[in-house]
Amino acid sequence: MKKTIIPVIIVIIAFIGFSIWTQNFLNNTAQAVAEHLNIIEEAVSVEDWDLASNEIDKVRHKWGDIKKRWQMLIDHQEIDNIESALVRVYSWIDLEGRDDCLTELATLKLFVLHIPEREAFRITNIF
Amino acid sequence: MLNVFVRSLVLYIVVVIVMRIMGKRQIGQLQPFELVIAILIAELAAIPMQDIGIPLVNGLIPILALLFAQLIISYATLKSERIRAFVCGSPSIVIENGRINEKELRRLRYNLNDLLEQLRSKNIPNVADVEFAILETGGQLNVIPKSQKRPVTPEDLQIDTDYEAIPITLIMDGHIQHKNLIKAKLDISWLNNQLHSQGIEAKDVFFAYLDSLGNLYIQSKEEKEQ
Numbered sequence: 496m497k498k499t500i501i502p503v504i505i506v507i508i509a510f511i512g513f514s515i516w517t518q519n520f521l522n523n524t525a526q527a528v529a530e531h532l533n534i535i536e537e538a539v540s541v542e543d544w545d546l547a548s549n550e551i552d553k554v555r556h557k558w559g560d561i562k563k564r565w566q567m568l569i570d571h572q573e574i575d576n577i578e579s580a581l582v583r584v585y586s587w588i589d590l591e592g593r594d595d596c597l598t599e600l601a602t603l604k605l606f607v608l609h610i611p612e613r614e615a616f617r618i619t620n621i622f
Numbered sequence: 623m624l625n626v627f628v629r630s631l632v633l634y635i636v637v638v639i640v641m642r643i644m645g646k647r648q649i650g651q652l653q654p655f656e657l658v659i660a661i662l663i664a665e666l667a668a669i670p671m672q673d674i675g676i677p678l679v680n681g682l683i684p685i686l687a688l689l690f691a692q693l694i695i696s697y698a699t700l701k702s703e704r705i706r707a708f709v710c711g712s713p714s715i716v717i718e719n720g721r722i723n724e725k726e727l728r729r730l731r732y733n734l735n736d737l738l739e740q741l742r743s744k745n746i747p748n749v750a751d752v753e754f755a756i757l758e759t760g761g762q763l764n765v766i767p768k769s770q771k772r773p774v775t776p777e778d779l780q781i782d783t784d785y786e787a788i789p790i791t792l793i794m795d796g797h798i799q800h801k802n803l804i805k806a807k808l809d810i811s812w813l814n815n816q817l818h819s820q821g822i823e824a825k826d827v828f829f830a831y832l833d834s835l836g837n838l839y840i841q842s843k844e845e846k847e848q
Contacts, residue, residue: 510623510627511624513623514623514624517623518623518624568623570675614625616625616628620625621625621628621632622677622678622679
């Protein structure tokens with residue numbers, strides 16, 4: 496009996512540990528992206544297109560790294576949503592369209608911050 | 623990730639409870655309507671288990687609805703012969719007095735190979751040895767061999783046999799089965815005396831039972847034997 500229970504307990508502990516690490520990782524990475532998006536939002540509001548362009552390049556670069564890891568952890572549909580919103584924000588900054596850019600930024604931020612929310616271990620997510 | 627884990631546990635517990643409420647049937651003995659419900663429940667539980675986008679309630683409510691339907695249908699089939707015949711069908715005689723009922727086989731779309739295979743699995747290689755073969759509503763083939771071909775019983779040989787009671791388990795994995803002791807009209811002091819006379823304690827017994835003749839059989843745990 497002990498020979499079965501001990502490995503099962505080890506696997507469960509490892510699984511819970513991995514889940515907690517995943518949750519933290521998703522939280523931290525989503526917050527990091529959101530911070531850049533806040534800077535872009537402020538820059539776009541005052542039509543500082545150079546700063547917005549610099550920041551969106553940073554976000555795209557960062558997103559490239561994050562995406563590789565997120566793909567192993569979350570629904571790919573969610574990643575596709577973020578990808579397409581990111582492309583739209585990039586285009587609007589390029590075109591210097593303030594209102595549309597702010598709208599797309601809000602959407603992108605929602606998509607990014609929605610991921611750790613969705614994956615969080617809480618009763619509303621279970622049921 | 624933990625959400626999926628907990629959702630899986632919740633659904634598993636619900637499905638086990640639902641299957642227990644549905645009653646004691648083995649998969650092979652399910653009636654058609656029960657088989658349909660079992661398949662649907664498996665599907666309904668599997669989808670919300672992995673997709674956290676679907677509310678768990680969306681999986682639980684259909685399962686409970688199916689449980690409700692199953693209870694109603696099984697109760698109705700219990701009470702009404704007509705409903706039973708409609709829902710479960712009726713048994714079919716496929717071999718009668720050593721002759722295969724060709725018409726019935728064709729109606730049931732039951733081929734000869736399947737029939738012969740079933741007969742062989744019941745140690746009856748010759749169709750002529752069969753008095754009746756009945757295809758039950760659950761899909762099982764029950765065979766009644768001709769009286770000359772069935773195994774000899776003590777009654778055939780006119781031999782008197784002693785009464786044989788059902789064996790009663792008294793200790794399982796070190797735990798005394800008090801209900802069974804009462805059923806056997808024995809008490810704990812009798813059991814302790816028996817165990818002491820064999821130099822063993824109840825907690826060291828892996829399995830002990832009263833056989834059909836009332837003899838106590840004891841098997842101690844392996845670690846104690848070594």
